[in-house]
Amino acid sequence: MGVFEGKVAVVTGAARGIGQAIAGKLAQEGADVVICDLQAEWLAETAGIVEGLGRKALPLAVDVGDGDAVNACIAEVVKVFGKVDIMVNNAGITKDTLLVRMSDEDWDAVLRVNLKGTFLFSRAVAKHMMKQRSGAIVNIASISGIIGTAGQANYAASKAGVIALTKSTANELAARGVRANAIAPGFISSKMTDALSEDVRNQYLSRIPLGRFGTVEDIANAVVFLASEQSSYLTGQTLNVNGGMVM
Ligand code: NAD
Numbered sequence: 188m189g190v191f192e193g194k195v196a197v198v199t200g201a202a203r204g205i206g207q208a209i210a211g212k213l214a215q216e217g218a219d220v221v222i223c224d225l226q227a228e229w230l231a232e233t234a235g236i237v238e239g240l241g242r243k244a245l246p247l248a249v250d251v252g253d254g255d256a257v258n259a260c261i262a263e264v265v266k267v268f269g270k271v272d273i274m275v276n277n278a279g280i281t282k283d284t285l286l287v288r289m290s291d292e293d294w295d296a297v298l299r300v301n302l303k304g305t306f307l308f309s310r311a312v313a314k315h316m317m318k319q320r321s322g323a324i325v326n327i328a329s330i331s332g333i334i335g336t337a338g339q340a341n342y343a344a345s346k347a348g349v350i351a352l353t354k355s356t357a358n359e360l361a362a363r364g365v366r367a368n369a370i371a372p373g374f375i376s377s378k379m380t381d382a383l384s385e386d387v388r389n390q391y392l393s394r395i396p397l398g399r400f401g402t403v404e405d406i407a408n409a410v411v412f413l414a415s416e417q418s419s420y421l422t423g424q425t426l427n428v429n430g431g432m433v434m
Contacts, residue, residue, distance in 0.1 A: 189217030190415045195268040197221040197261070199251050199308060200278030202229035204377040205327065208403035209275055209410050210244075211236045216411055218273065219243035221264050225250055251278045251304030261311040270319060273414045274312040276305040276349075277327045286340045294341045301345035302352065309356050309367070317363040323414040324360075324367040326353050327406070330429050333371055346371070350425050357423030366422040368413045373429025375401040396431030 196213045200206040201222035210220045214237040222233050222244055230246035237244035245267060249260045264271050280300045282293040305326050316322030331339050332346025349369060356367040374380060374391045380400070392400065409428045412418050427433060 189215060190411065190417070191273070192217035194218045194272040195221070195264065195270055196273035196275065196414070197223065197264060197271055197312065198275045198277055199223045199249070199304065201233050205372070205375060205403045205406050206277040207233045207236065208407040209277060211240070212404070212407035212411055213273065213414070214240040214242040217242070219268060221245045221247060223247050223249040223260060251308060252299040254307050257307040257311050261315070265315060271312050271315050272322055274308060274322070274324045275327070275410055275414070276308050276324070278304055279327065281339065281342050283338045283342065285338055289340060297341040298345050301342065302348040305349050306352060309352065313356070313360060313365065316365040317360060320364040322365040324356060324365070325410050325413045326367070326369040328369045328371045328425060330371050330373045330427070330433055334433055353425065354423045361422055368418070368421055368423065369425040370406060370409050370413065371425050371427050371429065372406050373401055373432040375403060375406060377403060394432055399430065401428060401430060
């Protein structure tokens with residue numbers, strides 16, 4: 188029996204990368220998983236993984252920055268499953284450039300998905316979790332939100348915002364038995380990071396004490412911990428999963 192037997196989890200940005208690995212790991216541990224991404228047809232692969240593990244998958248097209256769509260998504264989850272136990276806010280984008288070259292549009296787009304999206308889903312599930320008097324919210328932040336990476340003013344600000352949002356959420360919901368924590372991944376091999384040049388990748392590698400890039404499974408394992416009773420005395424925390432890049 189997995190640690191999430193009988194639980195219902197929602198994962199955003201679940202079509203690929205870290206989100207797909209999280210959905211798979213939660214299903215492996217027994218959860219039924221609502222998988223959200225911009226387009227439902229992108230979710231077929233993830234749905235196959237979840238169903239292949241003998242769990243229910245509910246693929247939903249949701250733009251995490253659209254409040255009405257987010258509320259409709261959680262209403263659908265509650266209609267289908269009757270509850271929501273685990274919320275993983277993973278959807279995220281980058282639009283990297285130096286501060287002096289950053290357009291208003293690039294700033295707004297990244298804050299909208301990464302920070303507002305996390306707020307909208309947290310607000311939508313909080314109502315149900317508070318009523319249930321149980322639940323776990325796990326927000327995917329980033330090492331950038333801690334160290335303020337050059338070329339990522341918008342992204343770093345959004346992820347620092349996610350860390351602060353996590354703390355406020357944790358403070359507000361603790362008395363109702365709902366926990367909220369964040370994960371700050373370091374350099375994780377994925378489509379997002381494959382786009383970086385060889386030079387930049389080698390620079391990062393030289394700064395990682397454990398001598399390797401992280402895997403999507405490294406992050407999914409941390410999500411399992413923070414979403415499960417194994418972390419029942421943790422709330423408002425940010426877990427750094429970065430190979431020791433920042434201590
Ligand atoms: P990815 O680009 O491979 O996947 C992100 C997913 O989010 C995609 O499927 C995309 O379609 C979806 N998405 C984008 N905008 C959306 C929106 N408006 N609504 C719904 N879905 C949307 O990225 P990844 O590397 O798997 O990253 C996942 C999370 O981890 C992100 O929040 C990212 O910031 C964070 N992170 C990644 C790394 C890394 O090294 N890869 C490091 C630190 C943090």
